[in-house]
Amino acid sequence: MSARDATAALRGAPVVAALLWIAWLAPTTPIAGVLLEAPSSFLLRSLPVPRWHFWAVQGAQLLVLELPWAVLWGRGEGIASGMHAAVAAAGVHAMVIARPRTAVDLAASIALVASVGAPLPGPAALALALPAALLAVAIAWTRAPGRDARARAVRVGGRPAVALARAYLVSLARGEAAALWRGLLIAAAGGGATALAARANQIAAAGALSLGISGAFLVVATGGLAASIARADRQQRWLLAATGTGPGTRMAAAAGAAAIGGALLGVVHAAAVIAIAAPSTGAAVRLLAGSIPWGAAVAALVQEVHVAAARAPDRATGWVVAGTIGVVMVATIGAATLGELAIPVLVVAGAVGLGVAAEGEPTGEP
Amino acid sequence: MLRVCEVGIRLGRRRVLDRVSVACGAGETVVVLGENGAGKSTLLRIVTGVLAPDEGDVLLDGESIVGRRVAGRRRLGYVPEAAEPLPQLTGEELVALVAALKRAPPPGADLVDRLGTASFQAQRIGSMSLGQRRRICLLAALVGAPSLLVLDEPTNGLDPDGVAMLVGLLAEQRARGGAAILATHDMDFVAALDARPVALSAGRVVG
Numbered sequence: 001m002s003a004r005d006a007t008a009a010l011r012g013a014p015v016v017a018a019l020l021w022i023a024w025l026a027p028t029t030p031i032a033g034v035l036l037e038a039p040s041s042f043l044l045r046s047l048p049v050p051r052w053h054f055w056a057v058q059g060a061q062l063l064v065l066e067l068p069w070a071v072l073w074g075r076g077e078g079i080a081s082g083m084h085a086a087v088a089a090a091g092v093h094a095m096v097i098a099r100p101r102t103a104v105d106l107a108a109s110i111a112l113v114a115s116v117g118a119p120l121p122g123p124a125a126l127a128l129a130l131p132a133a134l135l136a137v138a139i140a141w142t143r144a145p146g147r148d149a150r151a152r153a154v155r156v157g158g159r160p161a162v163a164l165a166r167a168y169l170v171s172l173a174r175g176e177a178a179a180l181w182r183g184l185l186i187a188a189a190g191g192g193a194t195a196l197a198a199r200a201n202q203i204a205a206a207g208a209l210s211l212g213i214s215g216a217f218l219v220v221a222t223g224g225l226a227a228s229i230a231r232a233d234r235q236q237r238w239l240l241a242a243t244g245t246g247p248g249t250r251m252a253a254a255a256g257a258a259a260i261g262g263a264l265l266g267v268v269h270a271a272a273v274i275a276i277a278a279p280s281t282g283a284a285v286r287l288l289a290g291s292i293p294w295g296a297a298v299a300a301l302v303q304e305v306h307v308a309a310a311r312a313p314d315r316a317t318g319w320v321v322a323g324t325i326g327v328v329m330v331a332t333i334g335a336a337t338l339g340e341l342a343i344p345v346l347v348v349a350g351a352v353g354l355g356v357a358a359e360g361e362p363t364g365e366p
Numbered sequence: 367m368l369r370v371c372e373v374g375i376r377l378g379r380r381r382v383l384d385r386v387s388v389a390c391g392a393g394e395t396v397v398v399l400g401e402n403g404a405g406k407s408t409l410l411r412i413v414t415g416v417l418a419p420d421e422g423d424v425l426l427d428g429e430s431i432v433g434r435r436v437a438g439r440r441r442l443g444y445v446p447e448a449a450e451p452l453p454q455l456t457g458e459e460l461v462a463l464v465a466a467l468k469r470a471p472p473p474g475a476d477l478v479d480r481l482g483t484a485s486f487q488a489q490r491i492g493s494m495s496l497g498q499r500r501r502i503c504l505l506a507a508l509v510g511a512p513s514l515l516v517l518d519e520p521t522n523g524l525d526p527d528g529v530a531m532l533v534g535l536l537a538e539q540r541a542r543g544g545a546a547i548l549a550t551h552d553m554d555f556v557a558a559l560d561a562r563p564v565a566l567s568a569g570r571v572v573g
Contacts, residue, residue, distance in 0.1 A: 163466030174454040244439035
């Protein structure tokens with residue numbers, strides 16, 4: 001399907017078009033948040049530079065982020081539509097991050113939504129979206145330093161390993177949204193690849209194939225989460241040492257948090273396979289049931305690699321790469337040779353790896 | 367209560383502590399004094415188990431808390447010089463985490479009131495001022511009524527009311543038979559404490 005056919009089809013199906021806009025805006029919002037709200041850039045505001053310079057730079061950064069979206073609409077409907085897609089997406093991103101609260105915010109939000117939803121020609125849509133987007137960027141820039149002061153409380157309690165795992169997950173969700181979204185997209189892409197491979201090879205029950213392909217995708221998808229959790233673990237060494245938290249508790253918490261993230265990514269992978277390949281109900285249930293422990297075990301192993309690699313900071317990158325390749329090989333070869341029996345094998349490997357990794361962990365700073 | 371026995375450590379090529387021995391009895395406050403780089407923070411990090419010494423031992427109530435013997439450390443409360451807990455957690459989440467790790471109940475409302483953290487403990491730690499962060503870390507350190515408080519430059523970032531509150535807390539720690547060891551350059555604060563000074567210089571106890 002060409003870009004022209006795709007955009008023409010979207011014009012004829014407003015609901016699908018709205019879903020596609022959401023599918024673009026939702027995963028890119030955390031990246032836009034990083035561009036608009038980097039605390040390290042707040043210091044620059046004290047410089048004797050007119051504000052519009054900052055707005056121009058941030059607007060340009062957002063336009064670069066929206067480039068793939070603009071290219072789709074530009075190739076489909078022409079330059080004006082492409083520019084409108086980029087400007088409207090940048091404006092919506094800025095407004096979402098600023099959180100509308102005044103009448104002016106609301107008016108700008110309505111203008112942005114109307115420019116997307118109303119059946120306007122490209123230049124008219126652009127003319128409607130441009131002032132609203134400029135306003136949205138300025139508002140987001142102004143409000144950035146005061147954002148996120150408060151957070152909805154999460155219960156961080158229970159047994160020590162559970163409390164620590166919860167703390168890691170809270171940090172991940174609040175501070176590493178980009179890694180989380182990246183992981184979700186990679187897991188979904190793995191599901192798409194599995195479905196296409198199953199269809200091309202006329203495989204009805206995609207269970208073992210799914211495990212084999214998802215092994216590589218889930219290792220990459222969970223890598224970002226594992227790195228974030230390992231960073232949080234390093235940052236908290238002083239607190240964990242001073243509260244008598246042993247290496248076993250630390251490792252169990254880190255691997256547990258990663259396993260929960262991995263299980264979620266396993267669900268996303270399976271959902272993508274099911275959505276595209278449309279297997280029978282029984283096969284779909286079996287696929288989903290297998291993907292959850294598979295994703296959890298893969299993530300736990302990747303986490304163990306990251307924590308163990310952190311013991312040698314100057315060689316950590318090499319160890320992470322080597323360990324990640326090792327996990328990919330174990331998962332892929334295991335799935336190819338054992339089929340769905342590879343699931344309990346990988347779970348056991350994750351548990352054994354946990355014990356081995358905890359044994360070598362220092363109790364304080366390495 | 368606390369006995370630091372002949373502790374030594376080398377960080378890189380530099381010998382930061384050389385056979386340092388310090389004791390801190392029940393109901394006593396010890397202030398470690400010394401120039402920058404004397405080894406004060408390193409000593410406190412060894413006392414809390416954050417760093418493992420190359421030699422020597424640290425005993426809390428007669429039990430070693432060095433290396434993998436971690437359980438005894440639940441009886442201490444620590445606020446490091448650069449208190450940087452997970453910035454994405456709120457203050458109350460951090461305190462709840464420390465309570466879970468120490469297997470202790472969360473601090474009571476009276477302690478929260480005294481430390482003045484109620485108004486900002488729902489904020490993320492990363493958005494707090496230095497003084498607010500230190501108050502939250504102090505609240506977390508006091509979870510479980512620790513028998514030993516270890517405070518590194520505790521007055522950094524605290525306003526005068528905060529310093530007075532800290533002096534009062536340390537007096538109460540002494541009164542209930544607890545111990546405290548702290549490092550500071552704030553001589554006005556030291557003067558307000560009923561504390562025994564220990565001087566460190568170039569990694570050795572000199573007085």
